[in-house]
Amino acid sequence: MRKILLTMDGIQKCFSSVIALKHVSLQVEQRSIHALVGENGAGKSTLMNILSGIYPHGSYSGSIVFEGQEMRFRKVSDSESRGIVIIHQELALIPELSIQENIFLGHEICRSGVISWDSQIQETQRLLDAVGLKEDPNTACKYLGVGKQQLVEIAKALSKNVKLLIMDEPTAALNDKDSDALLNLILNLRVERWISVIIISNKLDELLKDADRITVLRDGESIETLENDGSISRNHIIRSMVGREMSNLYPERTAKPGELALEVKDWCVFSPSVAGEQIIDRVSFHLHYPARYTRTGNRSGSVPSKTQFPIESPIFRRTARMLG
Numbered sequence: 001m002r003k004i005l006l007t008m009d010g011i012q013k014c015f016s017s018v019i020a021l022k023h024v025s026l027q028v029e030q031r032s033i034h035a036l037v038g039e040n041g042a043g044k045s046t047l048m049n050i051l052s053g054i055y056p057h058g059s060y061s062g063s064i065v066f067e068g069q070e071m072r073f074r075k076v077s078d079s080e081s082r083g084i085v086i087i088h089q090e091l092a093l094i095p096e097l098s099i100q101e102n103i104f105l106g107h108e109i110c111r112s113g114v115i116s117w118d119s120q121i122q123e124t125q126r127l128l129d130a131v132g133l134k135e136d137p138n139t140a141c142k143y144l145g146v147g148k149q150q151l152v153e154i155a156k157a158l159s160k161n162v163k164l165l166i167m168d169e170p171t172a173a174l175n176d177k178d179s180d181a182l183l184n185l186i187l188n189l190r191v192e193r194w195i196s197v198i199i200i201s202n203k204l205d206e207l208l209k210d211a212d213r214i215t216v217l218r219d220g221e222s223i224e225t226l227e228n229d230g231s232i233s234r235n236h237i238i239r240s241m242v243g244r245e246m247s248n249l250y251p252e253r254t255a256k257p258g259e260l261a262l263e264v265k266d267w268c269v270f271s272p273s274v275a276g277e278q279i280i281d282r283v284s285f286h287l288h289y290p291a292r293y294t295r296t297g298n299r300s301g302s303v304p305s306k307t308q309f310p311i312e313s314p315i316f317r318r319t320a321r322m323l324g
């Protein structure tokens with residue numbers, strides 16, 4: 001058995017009348033991949049926000065012990081200085097800044113009080129090699145896809161000497177190939193740099209392949225922690241997540257849409273930043289009002305006006321036909 005890196009014990013957190021976490025416990029071993037699973041609203045992000053100092057000590061009860069010492073983080077930089085780094089689902093890179101500027105934002109490499117761009121570029125190159133990203137350190141992040149931006153975030157975490165990396169749903173927006181590459185990188189970091197990773201994900205097949213342990217949260221409570229020794233089934237985890245037997249994970253639903261509100265035919269979109277790059281190729285779809293709306297409705301059942309639709313871009317207006 002590996003040594004324990006982190007123990008969160010009896011964590012309780014309320015948002016006014018909502019109890020988000022009820023005496024949650026979590027133990028993470030050194031050099032391990034620890035998965036945190038649970039339905040939406042189970043409390044996964046709240047627990048990780050506490051661990052990373054986003055919710056400061058005093059705003060929750062319970063204790064955090066990291067590398068044998070009790071931690072009382074007041075802000076994110078407190079947890080980062082101990083080697084705990086969180087990567088949120090909504091990536092926090094600044095699109096207009098280059099990769100190297102993003103990586104060292106807030107902890108620039110300085111000589112005599114002036115940013116040393118040469119050192120920063122050199123160091124970025126070393127970090128990009130470590131995460132396997134073949135891009136120029138001076139490329140602006142807006143030119144990178146989500147998969148590559150994740151790698152920049154990991155490179156940024158490495159620049160902060162991360163010991164425990166927290167990733168909130170890192171593969172949710174990735175295709176299978178990018179997800180595999182990301183998970184392989186995490187596995188390598190564990191072996192080569194002795195980094196532990198807490199990964200929040202509901203892609204159970206990925207977790208069963210790569211995680212060492214899996215903790216299930218349900219309705220703000222820690223239900224169980226499973227050793228991923230090959231004996232756990234997907235169904236067991238799902239049952240633990242939802243608290244009952246699931247005979248059909250995706251029950252059939254009969255859709256009852258209301259009137260047609262919007263029709264899009266052969267919609268093409270080209271990149272605003274890369275000349276000639278097509279992002280969307282001939283997409284068609286119909287959008288219906290909810291069944292309760294009627295086109296001639298009164299106050300309680302009126303049709304939303306055209307301006308209430310969020311789709312207002314000129315590109316969209318060229319190809320979309322608003323009805324009603």
Ligand SMILES: Nc1ncnc2c1ncn2[C@@H]1O[C@H](COP(=O)(O)OP(=O)(O)O)[C@@H](O)[C@H]1O
Nearest residue numbers: 015018020038039040041042043044045046047
């Ligand atoms: N800032 C907040 N204010 C009020 N309630 C919140 C806030 N953040 C989370 N919650 C509530 O806490 C519970 C846990 O949320 P969250 O940690 O985001 O769950 P998960 O990440 O597992 O989907 C939910 O009931 C959610 O509505």
Ligand SMILES: [Mg+2]
Nearest residue numbers: 044045046168
């Ligand atoms: Mg969440």
